[in-house]
Amino acid sequence: MLKVSGLETFYGTSQALFGMTFDVNSGEVVTLMGRNGMGKTTTINSIIGIVPPSSGSIEFAGHEVSKLASFKTANLGIGLVPEGRQVFPNLSVRENLVATASNHQKLDDPWTIEKVYAMFPELELRATSMANLLSGGEQQMLAIGRALMTNPRLLVLDEATEGLAPLIREKIWAALADIRKSGLSILLVDKNLKDLLKLADRHFIVEKGQVVWNGTSAQLSKAEDVQHRYLGV
Amino acid sequence: MTDTTSAQLNQHLRTPDLFGSASGRIITLVFMVILLCVPLAAHFLGVRLQLVSLDFITRILCLAIAAVSLNLILGFGGMISFGHAAYIGIGAYCVGIPAYHGYESGWLHFPLAIFASAAFALVTGAVSLRTKGVYFIMITMAFAQMGYYFFLSLDEYGGDDGLTIYSRSMFNIINIENKLVLFLVTYACLVASIYAVYRIVNSRFGMVVRGCQSNEARMKALGYNTYAYKLTAYVIAGGMCGLAGALLGNFTTFISPDMMGWSRSGELMFMVILGGTGSLFGPVFGAVTFVFIEELLSTFTTYWALPFGVLLVLSVLFIKGGLNGLIQRGWRRD
Numbered sequence: 123m124l125k126v127s128g129l130e131t132f133y134g135t136s137q138a139l140f141g142m143t144f145d146v147n148s149g150e151v152v153t154l155m156g157r158n159g160m161g162k163t164t165t166i167n168s169i170i171g172i173v174p175p176s177s178g179s180i181e182f183a184g185h186e187v188s189k190l191a192s193f194k195t196a197n198l199g200i201g202l203v204p205e206g207r208q209v210f211p212n213l214s215v216r217e218n219l220v221a222t223a224s225n226h227q228k229l230d231d232p233w234t235i236e237k238v239y240a241m242f243p244e245l246e247l248r249a250t251s252m253a254n255l256l257s258g259g260e261q262q263m264l265a266i267g268r269a270l271m272t273n274p275r276l277l278v279l280d281e282a283t284e285g286l287a288p289l290i291r292e293k294i295w296a297a298l299a300d301i302r303k304s305g306l307s308i309l310l311v312d313k314n315l316k317d318l319l320k321l322a323d324r325h326f327i328v329e330k331g332q333v334v335w336n337g338t339s340a341q342l343s344k345a346e347d348v349q350h351r352y353l354g355v
Numbered sequence: 356m357t358d359t360t361s362a363q364l365n366q367h368l369r370t371p372d373l374f375g376s377a378s379g380r381i382i383t384l385v386f387m388v389i390l391l392c393v394p395l396a397a398h399f400l401g402v403r404l405q406l407v408s409l410d411f412i413t414r415i416l417c418l419a420i421a422a423v424s425l426n427l428i429l430g431f432g433g434m435i436s437f438g439h440a441a442y443i444g445i446g447a448y449c450v451g452i453p454a455y456h457g458y459e460s461g462w463l464h465f466p467l468a469i470f471a472s473a474a475f476a477l478v479t480g481a482v483s484l485r486t487k488g489v490y491f492i493m494i495t496m497a498f499a500q501m502g503y504y505f506f507l508s509l510d511e512y513g514g515d516d517g518l519t520i521y522s523r524s525m526f527n528i529i530n531i532e533n534k535l536v537l538f539l540v541t542y543a544c545l546v547a548s549i550y551a552v553y554r555i556v557n558s559r560f561g562m563v564v565r566g567c568q569s570n571e572a573r574m575k576a577l578g579y580n581t582y583a584y585k586l587t588a589y590v591i592a593g594g595m596c597g598l599a600g601a602l603l604g605n606f607t608t609f610i611s612p613d614m615m616g617w618s619r620s621g622e623l624m625f626m627v628i629l630g631g632t633g634s635l636f637g638p639v640f641g642a643v644t645f646v647f648i649e650e651l652l653s654t655f656t657t658y659w660a661l662p663f664g665v666l667l668v669l670s671v672l673f674i675k676g677g678l679n680g681l682i683q684r685g686w687r688r689d
Contacts, residue, residue: 170576196578208573210566212633221562222577272578 123148123307124169124276129178129188131161131168131331138164139175140331146276151298151308153318155353156328162311163205165328166280170202171195183275197226201274205281205311207261209268211254215245218253218264223271238267241297259290266297276307283312295321315353319343327352379683383636390416390643391542398535406650409538410606415646416541417603422626422638423548424595429624430632431556432588433568434484437492438499439623441479442472442593444615446600448506451518451610461524461531465601472597473590475502480589484582496617506612517611524605531605541602545639548595553635555591564588629670631677640678 129142139161146152154162167173169180171192180188187195196202210218216235225232239246242263248256253264262283269277282298283291295317302308302321312318318325319339327335327348335348342348390412397407405411421443428434449468453459479498486494512518523532531537555561566574567581575581604610613619622645630641648666652659674681 172572172576191580192572192576193578193580196576202576204573204576208570210569210573212565212569213562217562218566221559221566221574222579223559224578226578268577 123150123183124309125179125181126165126169127179127181129165129168129175129180131164131173131175133164133173138331139168139178141178142168142328142332144326144333144336146307146309148275148307149305150324151302151310151322153310153312153322153325154328155311155313155315155318155325157352157354160328161331162328163280164331166202166278166309166311169195169278170200196272196274197224199227199273199275201269201272201277203262203265203269203277203279203282205284207258207265209253209256209261209264211252214250214252215256215264216249218268219245219271222268225273227273227275229273232273233270235271238270241270241300242267242293259286259293262286262290262294263297266294270301274306276309277301278309280311281313282310283314283317291317313353315349376683379679382682386640387546387636390639394538395535406647409534411646411650413534413538413541413606414603415643416538416545417599417606418623418626418646419639419642420541420545420548420599420602421596421623422630422642423545423552424592424599425623426627426630426632426634426638427552427555427595428585428588428592429627430634430637431552431561431568432564432585434585434589435492435624436483436495436589436592437617437620437624438479438495438497438502439592439596440615440617440619441475441499441502442596442615443600443603443619444502444506444610444612445472445475446597446602447604447607447610447614448512448518448600449597450524450601450604451520452512454520454522454524455512455518459522459525461526464524464605465598468597468601468604469594470597472600473594476590476593477586480586480593484585484589496620499615499620500617503612503615503617506615513611515612517609517613520604520608520610523608524601537602537606541606544598544602548598549635549639551595555588560584560587625667629667629677631679634677634679634683637677637679640682644678 124146126145127143129139130137131139142161142165154165156162164173168175171190175188178188179186182200183198185198187198213221219235219238244260245263245267248260253261256264283294286294298308298321310318310322319342322339324338325336325342326333329352334352393407394409394412397404398409421439425436425439428436446468449471450464453463483491483494483498507515529536529540531540556565563574563579563584567585571581626641626645627638629645630639631637648663652663
C-alpha cells in the first residue's frame with residue numbers, strides 16, 4: 123500500500139532524512155520508532171507533502187506521491203493525525219469533524235460522525251464546544267476522529283499518545299485496536315514500546331534519518347540489544 | 356459520503372459563539388431595530404438632526420455592507436486585505452459609467468457591479484493568495500492602487516475630478532430616486548449580506564475557510580485545496596463589496612477614484628477590527644461607531660483626525676473582541 127524508498131529530505135541546507143526506506147502493506151499496523159530528532163516526523167511530513175522530499179520515491183496505492191501537493195496525497199487516502207493534535211481551535215468539535223468529512227475512496231461503509239461519536243463518546247458530549255477548550259486527550263480523540271472522517275485507506279498517527287494521561291492512553295490504544303479490526307492500515311509513531319508491541323505487526327527503527335532495524339513484534343520483543351541501543355529501553 | 360450522511364452532517368450546525376450570549380443577542384437585535392426605525396421616525400417626524408437623517412444612516416449602511424464583506428475574508432478567513440475599497444470604487448463606477456452613457460437600468464448596474472467586482476477579485480485574488488502575511492497585505496493594496504490610478508486616468512469619466520451621476524439606477528418596481536426607498540433597499544441589502552455571511556461561515560465551505568485561518572497547512576493535509584477555497588471566499592467578498600459600491604454610488608450620485616484609495620481600505624479594515632473580527636454583526640457596530648465618531652468630532656474641531664486616532668487606538672488596546680465582544684460579555688476582561 124505504502125512504499126517509501128531512498129527518501130532524502132532537507133530543511134534548507136540541513137539534511138534530515140538519509141535514504142529512508144520502509145513499507146506498509148494493506149491491513150497492516152506498522153510503527154516508526156526511535157529517539158527524538160531522528161526523522162520520524164519529517165518522514166511523515168514528507169509522505170503527506172508538508173515537507174517535500176528532495177529525492178527518493180513514495181508510492182501510495184499505486185501512485186507516486188512524492189511530488190504531489192499535500193491535499194492531493196490526502197485525497198488518495200492518507201488520513202493524518204499530526205503531532206501535537208493541531209485541531210482547528212476556532213471550530214467546534216462537530217465542525218472539526220464535519221469540515222473534513224469526505225469519501226474519495228467511495229467506501230461502501232464510510233466513517234460517519236455517529237461512528238466517531240460511538241468510538242469516542244467524549245466528543246459527542248462536547249460536540250458544540252470550541253476545540254481549543256478540550257483537554258489534551260479529547261483533542262487527540264478529535265484529531266483521530268477528524269482523520270477517520272476523511273475515510274482514509276491508511277491512517278498515519280504521529281506521536282499518538284504523547285503527553286496523555288495513562289487512562290486516556292488506554293482509550294486511544296483500545297480505539298486503535300478497534301480501527302485495526304476494521305481492516306484499516308495504520309502507520310504509527312510513538313514511544314510506548316509495550317503498547318506498540320501488542321498492537322503492531324512490524325516495526326521500523328529510525329536512527330539519524332534512516333531505518334537501522336526492522337522486524338516483527340515477536341522479533342523486536344526478543345531483540346533486547348536493539349531496544350537498548352536505539353530506544354533507550 | 357452518502358446523501359443521507361451529508362444531509363445529517365449539515366443539520367444543526369451553528370458556530371456556538373457566533374451570536375454570543377442571550378443578552379448580546381437582544382442588544383444586537385435592538386441595535387438593528389434602532390438602525391432601521393430611528394432614521395425612519397426622524398424622516399416622518401421631520402427631525403432635522405444630521406446624525407439620525409436618512410442620508411447619514413444610508414451612507415453608514417453602505418459602508419457596513421462593505422465591512423461585512425471584508426469581515427468574511429479578514430475575520431473568518433484570516434486574509435488581511437488592504438485593498439477592499441477597490442470593490443467599492445468598481446461597484447460605484449459600474450453605476451456611473453453606464454449612467455454617463457445613458458444606460459440607467461438598475462438591472463444592468465447592480466449585476467454589473469457585483470460581477471465586475473467579483474471578476475477583479477478573481478484576478479487579483481488568484482495572484483495575491485499565492486502570498487502570505489505582510490506580502491498579502493501589500494499586494495492587495497498594490498492592486499487597489501492600480502485600480503485607483505486606472506480610474507484616475509480615465510479623463511472621459513472625470514479622472515481626478517470624479518463623475519456626477521445625474522440619475523440613480525432605475526428599477527421598474529422600486530424607485531431609489533426616493534431617498535426613503537434607497538434607505539430601505541440599502542438596509543435590506545445589509546441584512547441580506549449578514550445572512551449570506553452567516554450561511555457561508557456555517558456551511559462546510561465556510562468551515563474549511565475558517566479552518567484555514569487557524570491552520571492552513573493542516574487543512575491542506577486533510578485533503579482540501581485551500582487555495583481554491585480561499586479564492587472563492589475572496590471572490591464572494593469582492594462581489595458583496597461591489598454591491599456596497601453600487602449602493603454608495605447611487606447614494607452619493609458622485610463618484611471619484613478617492614472612493615477606492617488605500618486610506619478608504621484602511622478605514623474599512625478599522626471598522627471590522629473596531630466592531631470585532633469574526634463576528635456576524637461586529638462590522639455593523641464598527642461602521643456605525645466609526646462614522647458617528649468621525650462626524651461628531653468633525654463638528655468640534657477641524658483636526659478631528661487626531662483625537663479620532665487616539666480613540667481608535669485605545670479601543671483596540673482595551674476592548675477585547677471589539678465592540679461585539681464588549682456587547683456579548685459586558686465589561687469583563689476574560
